[in-house]
Amino acid sequence: MANDPPQGNEKDTVTLTEKALRASELSYRRLFEAAQDGILILDADTGRVNDVNPFLTKLLGFSHAEMVGQTVGELSPFKDLVSNQIMLERLQQNGYIRYEDLPLETRDGRKIAVEFVCNIYQVGDKKVIQCNIRDITARKRAEETQTLLATAIEQAAETIVITDTHGTIQYANPAFERISGYTRDEAIGQNPRVLKSGKHDAAFYRQMWDVLDSGQKWSGHFVNRRKDGTIYEEDATISPVRDKGGRIVNFVAVKRDVTREMKLEAQFHQAQKMESIGQLAGGVAHDFNNILAVIQMQCDSLKIVGHPSAEQLECAEEISAAAQRGAALTRQLLLFSRKQTMQPRDLDLNQSINDVTKMLHRVLGADVQMRFKFAKQPLFIHADAGMMDQVLVNLAVNSRDAMPGGGMLVIETSAVDFDESVRAHSIQASPGAYVCLSVSDTGCGIPSENLPRIFEPFFTTKDASKGTGLGLATVFGIVQQHRGWVNVYSDVGHGTTFRIYLPRLTSVPTQESKQSESPALCGGGETILVVEDDAFLGAAARKTLSQCGYRMLAAMNGVQALEVWQENRDKIDLLLTDLVLPGGMSGMDLSARLLMDNPKLRVIYASGHSAEIAAKGSALNEGVNFLSKPFPAGKLAQTVRRTLDAIR
Ligand SMILES: Nc1ncnc2c1ncn2[C@@H]1O[C@H](COP(=O)(O)OP(=O)(O)OP(=O)(O)O)[C@@H](O)[C@H]1O
Numbered sequence: 001m002a003n004d005p006p007q008g009n010e011k012d013t014v015t016l017t018e019k020a021l022r023a024s025e026l027s028y029r030r031l032f033e034a035a036q037d038g039i040l041i042l043d044a045d046t047g048r049v050n051d052v053n054p055f056l057t058k059l060l061g062f063s064h065a066e067m068v069g070q071t072v073g074e075l076s077p078f079k080d081l082v083s084n085q086i087m088l089e090r091l092q093q094n095g096y097i098r099y100e101d102l103p104l105e106t107r108d109g110r111k112i113a114v115e116f117v118c119n120i121y122q123v124g125d126k127k128v129i130q131c132n133i134r135d136i137t138a139r140k141r142a143e144e145t146q147t148l149l150a151t152a153i154e155q156a157a158e159t160i161v162i163t164d165t166h167g168t169i170q171y172a173n174p175a176f177e178r179i180s181g182y183t184r185d186e187a188i189g190q191n192p193r194v195l196k197s198g199k200h201d202a203a204f205y206r207q208m209w210d211v212l213d214s215g216q217k218w219s220g221h222f223v224n225r226r227k228d229g230t231i232y233e234e235d236a237t238i239s240p241v242r243d244k245g246g247r248i249v250n251f252v253a254v255k256r257d258v259t260r261e262m263k264l265e266a267q268f269h270q271a272q273k274m275e276s277i278g279q280l281a282g283g284v285a286h287d288f289n290n291i292l293a294v295i296q297m298q299c300d301s302l303k304i305v306g307h308p309s310a311e312q313l314e315c316a317e318e319i320s321a322a323a324q325r326g327a328a329l330t331r332q333l334l335l336f337s338r339k340q341t342m343q344p345r346d347l348d349l350n351q352s353i354n355d356v357t358k359m360l361h362r363v364l365g366a367d368v369q370m371r372f373k374f375a376k377q378p379l380f381i382h383a384d385a386g387m388m389d390q391v392l393v394n395l396a397v398n399s400r401d402a403m404p405g406g407g408m409l410v411i412e413t414s415a416v417d418f419d420e421s422v423r424a425h426s427i428q429a430s431p432g433a434y435v436c437l438s439v440s441d442t443g444c445g446i447p448s449e450n451l452p453r454i455f456e457p458f459f460t461t462k463d464a465s466k467g468t469g470l471g472l473a474t475v476f477g478i479v480q481q482h483r484g485w486v487n488v489y490s491d492v493g494h495g496t497t498f499r500i501y502l503p504r505l506t507s508v509p510t511q512e513s514k515q516s517e518s519p520a521l522c523g524g525g526e527t528i529l530v531v532e533d534d535a536f537l538g539a540a541a542r543k544t545l546s547q548c549g550y551r552m553l554a555a556m557n558g559v560q561a562l563e564v565w566q567e568n569r570d571k572i573d574l575l576l577t578d579l580v581l582p583g584g585m586s587g588m589d590l591s592a593r594l595l596m597d598n599p600k601l602r603v604i605y606a607s608g609h610s611a612e613i614a615a616k617g618s619a620l621n622e623g624v625n626f627l628s629k630p631f632p633a634g635k636l637a638q639t640v641r642r643t644l645d646a647i648r
């Protein structure tokens with residue numbers, strides 16, 4: 001009995017196994033149905049879909065019935081990707097295949113990214129392929145955002161520094177390296193106090209930390225020190241970074257280097273100050289000059305008609321001499337305030353320096369050596385020769401005074417071309433072609449606290465008997481009047497360099513136009529459009545020019561001029577226009593419009609103002625592209641010819 005098989009139990013066991021199997025199948029089925037990943041079961045031989053779980057049908061937008069029985073290649077989301085034989089072959093070989101990032105398109109045309117893993121295995125006597133498909137669109141998007149953020153931070157122009165709550169640097173971007181001079185390796189693990197310049201007191205930092213520790217963001221201005229010791233200025237915002245629980249875990253500082261802006265702002269204030277001092281000085285000098293003229297005249301008539309005694313005559317002479325000294329002083333003040341009239345002409349700066357070297361030698365004395373380094377080519381400028389001499393002499397005298405024991409004075413000239421970036425260096429600078437006149441000495445130098453003041457009238461460090469403080473003020477005024485600017489570099493104990501930039505004439509003034517006018521005046525049948533609202537003046541200009549052999553077209557305002565242009569645009573070689581025109585469109589507006597249409601058009605502007613006043617920042621040169629009214633006929637013809645002939 002004992003060996004008898006337990007008949008009745010056998011059936012039970014089978015039933016149990018079946019039950020267990022069924023239970024297991026059911027639980028797998030549940031897993032399959034409830035899975036939060038897509039599952040696709042394929043017949044390994046035919047590649048047809050045996051089964052697909054609800055997650056995947058929902059993800060792709062197809063029903064279960066639509067998918068089952070199809071080959072993968074027949075299903076549109078897969079048709080470009082895995083329908084091909086290669087996948088099946090690879091699967092057969094390796095039993096496994098995995099794509100990290102496959103793009104699929106859902107039924108409604110949405111693009112999704114999935115991770116795609118296939119296994120091949122045996123079920124009973126059949127081989128099946130199970131594909132697990134995970135939607136990674138959200139993860140990918142998050143990764144892309146991360147990459148975007150990281151790239152932006154890495155490439156930002158602003159310094160970005162992240163510290164822990166103790167202030168220890170954990171991250172610094174490349175802008176930090178560029179601006180502070182410290183590499184990231186040097187900075188990470190350090191406290192930002194390595195940047196301290198000593199310009200802020202302890203209370204400044206305490207207030208900053210109080211704000212940050214209270215969980216608020218702090219905004220302020222730092223004066224910091226680079227690794228090389230130079231000072232720079234930053235506008236900064238420091239914000240606490242919190243974790244999900246709201247706890248402060250980091251601080252992030254975003255800082256903008258404003259050193260340049262601060263410098264330009266200071267220059268701007270200085271320029272404004274000089275402007276108002278100039279106005280004041282000019283106003284006083286003008287009235288004072290008239291008073292001096294009266295003193296002078298009365299003194300002269302006293303000498304002539306008053307029959308003075310010898311003693312009285314001597315008094316009168318002294319009054320007269322004092323008045324003359326006063327007049328010389330006011331002339332300088334007028335120069336500074338740009339009220340002195342200029343008599344500019346085209347001149348070669350090298351030549352004009354050459355002409356005063358003898359005088360400079362006398363001024364400097366035997367103890368000062370002089371060196372010249374001239375640009376090889378002539379440097380043409382449109383300038384008042386007397387004023388240029390005065391600039392040079394004033395600078396040379398200052399250098400002599402700075403070298404009481406002797407030394408060296410170097411005068412250099414060169415041609416320079418500036419682009420937009422020059423504006424960052426000086427508030428008065430603008431892009432274009434310039435000559436640079438530099439005067440350097442090996443003298444005592446200028447202490448940095450004096451530098452901002454040296455161009456002010458009456459700023460002097462010399463004895464009353466030696467200096468009035470008008471030398472550099474005059475230089476400044478002259479250079480401004482010529483639409484240039486001055487830079488100073490000084491090293492106490494080593495010397496000083498003044499660099500003066502003046503607009504350079506790019507078309508070389510021709511010898512002919514200086515000598516006889518007649519051959520150069522003739523028109524060669526070119527067509528000129530004259531825009532002038534004063535009918536008489538317009539007619540006179542047209543008469544002169546047509547007598548010279550030009551064809552003439554006329555307009556009274558900008559709108560008319562545009563109409564004339566429309567009909568004759570291919571014929572017109574030169575536009576002669578008043579700067580101020582009735583009807584809202586200025587001469588500049590008009591020329592800008594026409595030049596856009598024909599960049600080869602030559603333009604001459606006319607105005608009742610002088611070129612310096614009319615220009616307002618644009619390059620206007622008397623006799624080159626500008627005529628101040630009233631202009632003589634000869635000058636008109638000459639300027640027109642020169643403008644037409646200028647090489648561009
Ligand atoms: N090359 C230089 N080296 C050192 N200091 C200079 C130099 N040029 C100018 N300075 C300083 O700038 C001040 C102002 O110069 P500025 O030429 O305007 O007046 P001044 O020379 O004192 O008097 P003035 O030129 O009217 O005789 C000088 O007093 C001097 O302190």
Ligand SMILES: [Mg+2]
Pocket residue numbers: 394397398467470471472
């Ligand atoms: Mg001086």
